Amino acid sequence: MDTVSDITEMQRRCLALREAGKRIAFVPTMGFLHEGHLSLLQEGRKQGDVLVLSIFVNPTQFGEGEDLDTYPRDFERDESLAREAGVDLIFYPTAETVYPANYCSYLSVEGSLTETLEGACRPGHFRGVATVVAKLFNIVQPHVALFGRKDFQQLAMIRQMVRDFNMPVEIKGMPIIRETDGLAMSSRNVYLSDDERRQSLALNQSLTLAAELARGGESNAHKILEVSLKRLTTEPDLVVDYVKICNADTLEDVEIVDQRSVMLLAVKAGTTRLIDNNYLIAKV
Amino acid sequence: MDTVSDITEMQRRCLALREAGKRIAFVPTMGFLHEGHLSLLQEGRKQGDVLVLSIFVNPTQFGEGEDLDTYPRDFERDESLAREAGVDLIFYPTAETVYPANYCSYLSVEGSLTETLEGACRPGHFRGVATVVAKLFNIVQPHVALFGRKDFQQLAMIRQMVRDFNMPVEIKGMPIIRETDGLAMSSRNVYLSDDERRQSLALNQSLTLAAELARGGESNAHKILEVSLKRLTTEPDLVVDYVKICNADTLEDVEIVDQRSVMLLAVKAGTTRLIDNNYLIAKV
Numbered sequence: 001m002d003t004v005s006d007i008t009e010m011q012r013r014c015l016a017l018r019e020a021g022k023r024i025a026f027v028p029t030m031g032f033l034h035e036g037h038l039s040l041l042q043e044g045r046k047q048g049d050v051l052v053l054s055i056f057v058n059p060t061q062f063g064e065g066e067d068l069d070t071y072p073r074d075f076e077r078d079e080s081l082a083r084e085a086g087v088d089l090i091f092y093p094t095a096e097t098v099y100p101a102n103y104c105s106y107l108s109v110e111g112s113l114t115e116t117l118e119g120a121c122r123p124g125h126f127r128g129v130a131t132v133v134a135k136l137f138n139i140v141q142p143h144v145a146l147f148g149r150k151d152f153q154q155l156a157m158i159r160q161m162v163r164d165f166n167m168p169v170e171i172k173g174m175p176i177i178r179e180t181d182g183l184a185m186s187s188r189n190v191y192l193s194d195d196e197r198r199q200s201l202a203l204n205q206s207l208t209l210a211a212e213l214a215r216g217g218e219s220n221a222h223k224i225l226e227v228s229l230k231r232l233t234t235e236p237d238l239v240v241d242y243v244k245i246c247n248a249d250t251l252e253d254v255e256i257v258d259q260r261s262v263m264l265l266a267v268k269a270g271t272t273r274l275i276d277n278n279y280l281i282a283k284v
Numbered sequence: 285m286d287t288v289s290d291i292t293e294m295q296r297r298c299l300a301l302r303e304a305g306k307r308i309a310f311v312p313t314m315g316f317l318h319e320g321h322l323s324l325l326q327e328g329r330k331q332g333d334v335l336v337l338s339i340f341v342n343p344t345q346f347g348e349g350e351d352l353d354t355y356p357r358d359f360e361r362d363e364s365l366a367r368e369a370g371v372d373l374i375f376y377p378t379a380e381t382v383y384p385a386n387y388c389s390y391l392s393v394e395g396s397l398t399e400t401l402e403g404a405c406r407p408g409h410f411r412g413v414a415t416v417v418a419k420l421f422n423i424v425q426p427h428v429a430l431f432g433r434k435d436f437q438q439l440a441m442i443r444q445m446v447r448d449f450n451m452p453v454e455i456k457g458m459p460i461i462r463e464t465d466g467l468a469m470s471s472r473n474v475y476l477s478d479d480e481r482r483q484s485l486a487l488n489q490s491l492t493l494a495a496e497l498a499r500g501g502e503s504n505a506h507k508i509l510e511v512s513l514k515r516l517t518t519e520p521d522l523v524v525d526y527v528k529i530c531n532a533d534t535l536e537d538v539e540i541v542d543q544r545s546v547m548l549l550a551v552k553a554g555t556t557r558l559i560d561n562n563y564l565i566a567k568v
Contacts, residue, residue: 110390
């Protein structure tokens with residue numbers, strides 16, 4: 001396994017691999033790898049002849065006052081996990097080379113897909129994500145790229161971007177990996193105090209309650225949202241950013257729940273912002 | 285020579301050519317080919333194993349009230365000129381496939397490079413150009429792409445976009461090709477009446493006057509601009525959008541002329557908008 005930080009060198013290697021007929025599978029991450037990332041690497045290992053992992057805490061997707069500076073980092077641990085997972089190449093660039101002096105180009109997916117949910121709470125976030133993913137695709141030249149469904153809206157946006165920009169890459173969305181008690185894996189979980197960690201179980205529990213209702217025949221989105229919101233607000237230290245039931249393709253709010261309905265939520269546990277989601281009826 | 289309209293088919297062919305080790309040279313155009321385009325194809329023929337020409341009148345780079353509907357088109361003539369020029373593949377998509385229903389992703393180069401000159405006169409123009417060029421690059425997968433220097437600001441923006449987005453393509457800027465009387469070649473020249481055509485010679489003549497002054501030792505940009513503006517305004521039917529002397533890299537206005545100074549102008553001759561430019565001292 002090699003680690004490459006230089007962009008030109010990385011691109012040169014990846015173009016050569018492509019020209020040699022190798023299929024490149026790519027898992028872009030911000031590092032501090034957990035089981036969720038490892039499940040992407042495991043599938044990537046099956047999908048490609050060459051498995052590339054990128055580790056880059058992308059500054060342009062963090063807003064004013066967000067956790068860019070404190071985002072957890074541990075490259076040595078990541079490197080060792082990547083080796084175990086069968087990664088061939090780690091791309092590990094610096095912010096100064098990804099965004100050099102006079103950098104001024106951005107890619108935006110516009111409209112409802114990025115204006116709602118996370119887009120409404122985190123202005124500029126998705127522009128930063130779209131931009132860095134497009135750049136990484138140009139550098140790594142993947143045939144297939146894998147993303148976790150925990151960032152459901154991000155995945156939807158990336159699919160739209162790939163379609164709209166005719167990027168020659170297949171996007172694979174992968175299931176959310178959870179702790180045994182149900183909390184969705186996230187690099188940010190390390191921020192949680194013991195008490196916040198316990199209260200955060202309400203996220204998955206409110207999703208489960210909603211799915212039970214929907215699978216039991218309740219189709220009124222408002223009624224389902226009421227129950228889920230009630231579960232979340234029983235916890236004293238959780239502050240709800242949003243709980244919504246949306247169409248999985250458009251992310252527009254739905255009134256009547258169907259197979260394409262997904263519940264998405266964002267909650268602050270103390271200073272830590274957590275997101276989670278689940279299809280209400282469809283099992284994936 | 286083949287003509288391909290289907291995006292997926294075009295991309296499949298180009299990816300296969302790349303994988304087969306072929307070097308792809310690409311000339312993106314809006315068609316209605318003139319000597320300027322042919323000079324790009326001639327150089328492209330030398331640069332690549334495979335020469336690709338795209339013909340697409342891109343709606344997203346035209347503003348409200350501009351000439352999208354009347355832009356001159358003659359595919360049969362273009363096809364015949366392309367064949368003579370040694371083109372291997374023409375990419376000739378429809379607007380409906382380039383921008384399908386629910387299209388919503390755009391690439392923007394922000395800041396002074398696109399806010400001034402054409403960017404100030406034609407809001408949204410450069411966003412449309414950057415978006416379609418990025419899409420075409422993803423479809424055609426060129427190793428080298430050729431652009432004319434008549435669209436000086438467009439070329440500067442594309443270089444910035446390619447650098448910022450780490451696109452693995454070399455950009456070659458090519459000299460302006462002029463009619464024997466000095467008018468820069470443009471597909472839009474066919475709009476001109478005989479009288480407008482005659483008056484339009486003032487564009488090149490004002491650039492030449494400016495270069496003579498600068499090469500003769502005048503370094504004061506204001507004084508040079510005065511002389512050029514005077515030449516343009518002697519023509520009764522020309523309306524000047526701008527005449528500026530800018531730094532060739534930043535496109536910021538300069539006070540004192542040097543080797544990097546370029547004069548750029550945009551003029552309306554009747555309803556036809558013409559642009560032209562020239563380095564003041566440097567000969568290229």
